[in-house]
Amino acid sequence: MTTEPMPTDRASTQIHNIGYRHYDGPRLGRAYARRSLFSQSLRGAYGLGRSAKSKVLPMLLFVVMCVPALIMVAVAVATKAKDLPLDYTRYAIVLQAVIGLYVASQAPQAVSRDLRFKSIPLYFSRPIERVDYVVAKFAAMASALFILTAAPLIVLYVGSLLAKLDFTEQTKGFAQGLVSVVLLSLLFAGIGLVVSAVTPRRGFGIAAVIAVLTISYGAVSTVQAIADTQDNGSAVTWLGLFSPITLIDGVQTAFLGATSAFPGAEGPSAGQGVIYLLVVLGLIAGSYGLLMRRYRKVGL
Amino acid sequence: MTVIATESLSKRFPRVTALDRLTMDIGPGVTGLVGANGAGKSTMIKILLGLSPATEGRAEVLGLDVATKGAEIRERVGYMPEHDCLPPDVSATEFVVHMARMSGLPPTAARERTADTLRHVGLYEERYRPIGGYSTGMKQRVKLAQALVHDPQLVFLDEPTNGLDPVGRDDMLGLIRRVHTDFGISVLVTSHLLGELERTCDHVVVIDGGKLLRSSSTTDFTQNTATLAIEVTDTDEHPDGTRALRDAFARRGIETHTGGELPGAGHTVLITAQGEETYDIVRDVVADLGLGLVRMEQRRHQIAEVFRPAAEQQQEHLASVTAQQTGGGRDDH
Numbered sequence: 001m002t003t004e005p006m007p008t009d010r011a012s013t014q015i016h017n018i019g020y021r022h023y024d025g026p027r028l029g030r031a032y033a034r035r036s037l038f039s040q041s042l043r044g045a046y047g048l049g050r051s052a053k054s055k056v057l058p059m060l061l062f063v064v065m066c067v068p069a070l071i072m073v074a075v076a077v078a079t080k081a082k083d084l085p086l087d088y089t090r091y092a093i094v095l096q097a098v099i100g101l102y103v104a105s106q107a108p109q110a111v112s113r114d115l116r117f118k119s120i121p122l123y124f125s126r127p128i129e130r131v132d133y134v135v136a137k138f139a140a141m142a143s144a145l146f147i148l149t150a151a152p153l154i155v156l157y158v159g160s161l162l163a164k165l166d167f168t169e170q171t172k173g174f175a176q177g178l179v180s181v182v183l184l185s186l187l188f189a190g191i192g193l194v195v196s197a198v199t200p201r202r203g204f205g206i207a208a209v210i211a212v213l214t215i216s217y218g219a220v221s222t223v224q225a226i227a228d229t230q231d232n233g234s235a236v237t238w239l240g241l242f243s244p245i246t247l248i249d250g251v252q253t254a255f256l257g258a259t260s261a262f263p264g265a266e267g268p269s270a271g272q273g274v275i276y277l278l279v280v281l282g283l284i285a286g287s288y289g290l291l292m293r294r295y296r297k298v299g300l
Numbered sequence: 301m302t303v304i305a306t307e308s309l310s311k312r313f314p315r316v317t318a319l320d321r322l323t324m325d326i327g328p329g330v331t332g333l334v335g336a337n338g339a340g341k342s343t344m345i346k347i348l349l350g351l352s353p354a355t356e357g358r359a360e361v362l363g364l365d366v367a368t369k370g371a372e373i374r375e376r377v378g379y380m381p382e383h384d385c386l387p388p389d390v391s392a393t394e395f396v397v398h399m400a401r402m403s404g405l406p407p408t409a410a411r412e413r414t415a416d417t418l419r420h421v422g423l424y425e426e427r428y429r430p431i432g433g434y435s436t437g438m439k440q441r442v443k444l445a446q447a448l449v450h451d452p453q454l455v456f457l458d459e460p461t462n463g464l465d466p467v468g469r470d471d472m473l474g475l476i477r478r479v480h481t482d483f484g485i486s487v488l489v490t491s492h493l494l495g496e497l498e499r500t501c502d503h504v505v506v507i508d509g510g511k512l513l514r515s516s517s518t519t520d521f522t523q524n525t526a527t528l529a530i531e532v533t534d535t536d537e538h539p540d541g542t543r544a545l546r547d548a549f550a551r552r553g554i555e556t557h558t559g560g561e562l563p564g565a566g567h568t569v570l571i572t573a574q575g576e577e578t579y580d581i582v583r584d585v586v587a588d589l590g591l592g593l594v595r596m597e598q599r600r601h602q603i604a605e606v607f608r609p610a611a612e613q614q615q616e617h618l619a620s621v622t623a624q625q626t627g628g629g630r631d632d633h
Contacts, residue, residue, distance in 0.1 A: 020420060020483040023413055023451035027375055027404040036401040051389065117387040122446060125349055125379035126402045127371050 034132040037123075041140030045106045046147075054109070061102045062148055065095055069152035073159025084160055084170075088177025089258035091156065092149050092184055096245045099188065100213040102148055103141075107192030108205030110141055116200035120295070134291045141193055145185035153177045176256040184248045187280055188213070190287025191244055197294045216243035221263070228263035237268045241279055250276035303328055303362060303454055303486045304348060310356035311343050311510075318343040320510040321357065326488070330480045332497030332504040332518075333490040340510040341490040342382070345456045348488075349374060362453055375404065378447030378455040378485075382462060385443065388432025392423055392442045395431065396449050403450035410449075417445045420483070421475060437468040444475065448485065455479065457489040461496060473500045527557075530569045530582060533592035541591045542567050548585045 040049065046062070047055030072085050092099060114120050123133055157174040161167070195212055196205035220243040227235040240246035240262060252258035254273020260266060268276055304326040311319040318340045335341050346352040348361050350370020359366045361373045386395060393414055400410035418427045421441040426434070431442060440460060447455050460476065461469045477500055479485050491497050497504055498518055506513040530545065538544035546569055549556050557570040571578070579596075586593045 021416065022484070023405070023409065025409050026406060027450070028406060029375070029404045030371065032406075033402045033404055036398075040398060040401075049394070113387055118381075118383055118385045119387060121379070121381050122385055122399060123402055124351060125374060125377075125381075126399075127375045127404055128402050129371070 030127045030129070030132060033126065033128040034136050037128065037133065037136040038140050038143075041110055041137055042143050045110060045140060045144035057105050058102065061098055061105075062151070064098050065148055066152050066155055068095065069155040069159070073155060073163070076159060076165070077163045081163070081165075083165065084156055086156075087258060088153050088156060088173045089180050089252045089256055090261070091152055091177065092181055093245060093249055093261050095152075096217065097214065099145070099149060099184070100210065100217075100245075103145065103188050103192040103213060104206045104209040106144060107141055107189070107209055108196040108202045110137055111193055111197045112200050112202050112205050115197065116202070130292065130295045134288065134295060138189060138193060138288060138291065141189035142185045145189050146181060149181035149184060150178060153181065173257075176252070176258070180248060180252040180256050180258070183251060183280055184245075186284045187244055187248065190284050190291075194287045194290045194294075197291055213244055217245050219243070220246050225263045233264060233266055236262055236264055236266065237272055240268065241276065244283075247276055247280050247283075251280055301328060302326065302360075304331075304360070304488065306357065306359040308357040309344075309347065309354050309359050311340070311347060311352070312355045317510050319347070319354075319507075322507065322510070322512050323357075324505055324512060324515050326503065326505065328480075328486045329502035330476060330487045330489065330500055332501035333488055333507065334492070334494055334497055334504055335490075335507040336492055339492075339507050341507065342458060343510075344507070345379070345458060345488075345490070348456065349377065349379060375450075376453050378450065378452040380443045380447040380455065380457045380460060382458040382490075384439070386431045386439055389430055391430055392418060392427040392434075392438075392445070396442065396446050399446040400449040405450055413449050413451065414445075417449045418442075420478075421445045421448070422471075436463050437465075437471065440464065440468075440472060441475075444472075444479075448479065448483070452485060454486045454488065457487060459490055459492075461491065461493070469496065476500055527570050528573045528578065528582065529595065529597050530571065530586075530593070531567055531595040532569075532586060532589075533594055535590060535592075538589060538591060541589070542569060544589055545569055545585065545591065548589055552581065552585065554581070 043049050046058045069091070075081070076084055086094065114123070120133075124130065153174060157170060160170045191212060192209050195208045196202075199205050199208065220239055224236045224239050224246075227239065237250070240250045246262070249258070249261050250268045251273060253260040253262075253267030254270050254276060258267075260268075302325050304324075306322050306324050308321040308323050309319055310317070310321050322340075322344075333341050333344065343352070347354050347359060348366060350361075350366045350373050353367060362376055364373050364376075366373060396414040396418060397410045400413055401407065405413060418424075418441075421444050423438060423441055423445070426438065431439065434442070440463075444457070444460065447457070457476065461472050464472055473496055476487055476489055479487050480502075489497065489501065494504075501518050503515070503517050505515045532541040532545050534541040546556050549569070549571060554571055571582070573579075582596060583593075
């Protein structure tokens with residue numbers, strides 16, 4: 001690399017057929033392979049390192065997630081408002097359709113490609129193991145979702161400081177919002193990956209993820225609305241356990257000072273909130289377990 | 301030095317016994333693992349990679365126990381699966397770089413090794429195009445490249461010639477040979493086609509129904525089964541030259557076989573070549589009878605012969621003995 005060019009000018013135009021060279025450099029092992037798979041999958045979730053076409057949707061959804069935050073900040077700064085128009089915790093709930101679309105488009109490509117093209121044995125014949133593969137994919141998907149959901153919160157927070165809103169209040173809200181999107185990212189990543197890992201067909205995966213995330217929310221909120229008109233408050237609360245986004249809503253209403261988006265805006269109490277939290281954590285752990293089981297079958 | 305060693309290795313599934321008390325030692329070089337479909341070849345590779353525990357017995361790869369040192373083994377060996385395993389939407393370079401990193405190579409080394417390895421397997425400009433547009437032969441080369449990219453000490457190649465046309469097959473076999481001779485990497489290659497392993501391997505292991513049928517060097521195989529096919533002219537003195545030749549051999553105590561069912565086989569005498577002196581005997585016998593020697597060629601029995609049930613071989617042997625006892629009087633069709 002740093003050597004001088006060959007002394008004779010003839011040599012510079014010659015192509016040498018160098019024979020096989022052995023590799024005696026470092027082999028960085030399992031942890032490195034896991035990190036590499038994580039970063040490759042995370043980049044892949046935003047279309048980096050993939051074709052130009054596959055960058056379009058994730059980048060577009062990222063912009064769609066951030067634009068409302070920018071507008072709110074602009075309004076808050078311009079009107080010298082005392083508060084942001086939307087809570088940090090509420091932001092992801094309002095834009096949940098965008099998040100759902102993102103999971104549906106990216107989770108299948110993260111796992112079903114390796115399944116469909118049977119590349120899995122190539123991984124497992126290397127130092128990397130099943131648990132590394134699952135952890136790397138899960139972490140990558142959750143991180144991608146965290147970037148998607150935390151970026152607008154950062155925009156809001158920075159904007160609120162620029163608008164000279166109350167620092168402690170804003171910081172507290174921002175921190176609560178971050179905790180909430182961490183849970184949301186893990187939950188959505190888990191559900192999205194499990195659903196897409198079941199089918200090697202990407203199209204089915206996309207449809208199935210949309211069905212699980214969006215249709216469950218539609219069904220739950222419809223039934224909740226009916227229960228609310230009949231003044232059945234506790235039914236509204238318990239129904240919230242049956243869709244991912246209402247689960248997150250319940251947890252953050254109970255513990256993170258959020259106002260619930262449930263009809264009647266009551267949300268679960270702290271006691272019910274514990275159940276919400278347990279269900280969320282159970283679903284995250286369950287998705288991990290199911291993924292491990294799924295890959296036990298397909299290994300080599 | 302032993303590359304792979306197994307000791308009464310068994311693998312039983314609820315319904316089938318995939319491997320049955322297999323004991324073998326495999327040294328460096330190119331080794332063929334031959335068996336019909338379902339003979340236990342893929343099971344063997346899985347166990348040797350440390351991915352599937354053996355029911356009984358033990359195995360070592362590169363001196364490492366498969367039961368406890370699986371990760372170390374997988375760092376030092378390469379594996380080329382039988383089936384398609386390549387995503388069509390990425391280029392060979394991207395894919396092999398990724399696989400190199402999965403083997404633990406740092407990013408820069410992964411790129412350099414990928415470029416080198418793809419060149420060695422014979423992929424040049426096309427390595428930047430998506431794999432989806434490759435021919436079967438090119439895909440097989442990419443599969444081989446990903447198995448070699450981390451410079452393993454041993455590679456397992458599972459049916460590498462599957463789906464290739466005769467030319468592609470020869471290219472792949474040549475490449476496999478080079479993996480050992482030029483790259484210094486030992487190879488375990490499986491196939492159900494015996495003829496091609498005969499040409500490529502230093503050593504052949506035949507398994508059938510999970511049992512070891514035979515393990516020996518390829519030269520042994522072909523020496524033991526080398527057969528001379530001899531065809532002679534008829535003369536006035538010997539209106540049936542073939543029969544006269546057969547009688548002459550019988551008098552010298554040399555066993556002859558008929559050419560079987562093949563066309564023109566009635567005019568061919570097959571004898572087992574014991575060594576150089578067999579040629580001299582043939583020359584002398586033919587000259588004594590005053591016949592013209594039309595053809596004398598070495599008919600290399602394919603390794604397939606070892607698969608032939610013993611009963612059938614015995615029957616053939618009996619038939620030839622009967623033929624000798626009746627003075628070779630049986631006309632061959």
